[in-house]
Amino acid sequence: MGLEGHPISASDLERYGYCPLSWKLHKDGVDAEGKEIIAGTKKKREVRNILQNLFNQEHYSDSSYQNFNSVIKVAIFTNLIGILFLLFVNSLVGYFLISLSFIWLIIASLYLYFFLYSHETADEIKAKLDVEDKKSNNSEHRINTPKLFSNSIGLCGKPTYVLENNDEIIPVDVKSGRKPEKPFFNHVLQNAAYCFLVEEQLETKVPHGIIRYGMKEKSHTVTWDEDLKNLLIEKVSEMEKILNGDSEAHRNHNRPGKCKNCSRKEACPERLDN
Numbered sequence: 001m002g003l004e005g006h007p008i009s010a011s012d013l014e015r016y017g018y019c020p021l022s023w024k025l026h027k028d029g030v031d032a033e034g035k036e037i038i039a040g041t042k043k044k045r046e047v048r049n050i051l052q053n054l055f056n057q058e059h060y061s062d063s064s065y066q067n068f069n070s071v072i073k074v075a076i077f078t079n080l081i082g083i084l085f086l087l088f089v090n091s092l093v094g095y096f097l098i099s100l101s102f103i104w105l106i107i108a109s110l111y112l113y114f115f116l117y118s119h120e121t122a123d124e125i126k127a128k129l130d131v132e133d134k135k136s137n138n139s140e141h142r143i144n145t146p147k148l149f150s151n152s153i154g155l156c157g158k159p160t161y162v163l164e165n166n167d168e169i170i171p172v173d174v175k176s177g178r179k180p181e182k183p184f185f186n187h188v189l190q191n192a193a194y195c196f197l198v199e200e201q202l203e204t205k206v207p208h209g210i211i212r213y214g215m216k217e218k219s220h221t222v223t224w225d226e227d228l229k230n231l232l233i234e235k236v237s238e239m240e241k242i243l244n245g246d247s248e249a250h251r252n253h254n255r256p257g258k259c260k261n262c263s264r265k266e267a268c269p270e271r272l273d274n
Contacts, residue, residue: 153236
């Protein structure tokens with residue numbers, strides 16, 4: 001399980017898939033350099049903050065609607081009991097209960113206002129960012145998740161959010177970089193980690209994962225099957241061997257342009273020069 005019992009993170013898998021040597025330099029404490037890193041970090045933070053606001057608004061909307069339903073039922077029940085008391089038992093008690101029902105009605109109206117406001121705010125955020133997946137249906141519900149851990153293969157991670165659809169949960173990873181024609185291998189590997197964690201830890205069916213490059217771009221589907229699961233386990237095993245000193249990390253490509261754009265190229269002993 002990683003080094004000294006620490007699990008390997010999904011982010012580590014993403015770095016390893018990009019270049020094992022760059023990942024190892026990161027683990028050895030070599031800081032990333034370049035303006036792109038600063039800009040990318042800022043953009044990721046912005047995306048995370050916007051999505052957190054969306055989660056909050058959806059939570060407020062759901063809780064306000066539930067409270068509205070509960071309070072309006074109390075108001076109706078209190079009003080009916082008040083009418084019965086007014087007609088058949090005690091007029092003073094009846095008037096009191098009817099008056100009390102109006103107070104409950106005012107409270108219900110406030111919850112209705114909070115629900116409508118939060119719901120409208122959430123819709124505005126979704127419309128602005130276009131976070132609704134075109135393949136989604138109305139039964140899907142987007143939720144936030146805590147960080148997940150798997151002791152079986154020594155893995156941890158937290159997807160940007162997940163889509164809950166009946167008995168299926170789909171992990172979604174939002175990337176802030178440029179949109180490729182098809183997902184990068186290292187991003188697929190990271191998404192596979194989320195699929196594994198969600199399936200194992202939440203004990204639910206995961207048909208596929210989703211990768212989004214930017215908030216307004218079309219999403220990519222990552223099929224979660226045995227082949228991808230085996231590849232994930234294989235890569236985690238490779239990383240554990242490197243961390244434990246049983247193997248070495250090396251560059252996994254022959255592309256000078258990739259080395260040129262690497263944020264740790266200055267410290268890399270295997271970099272390719274143009």
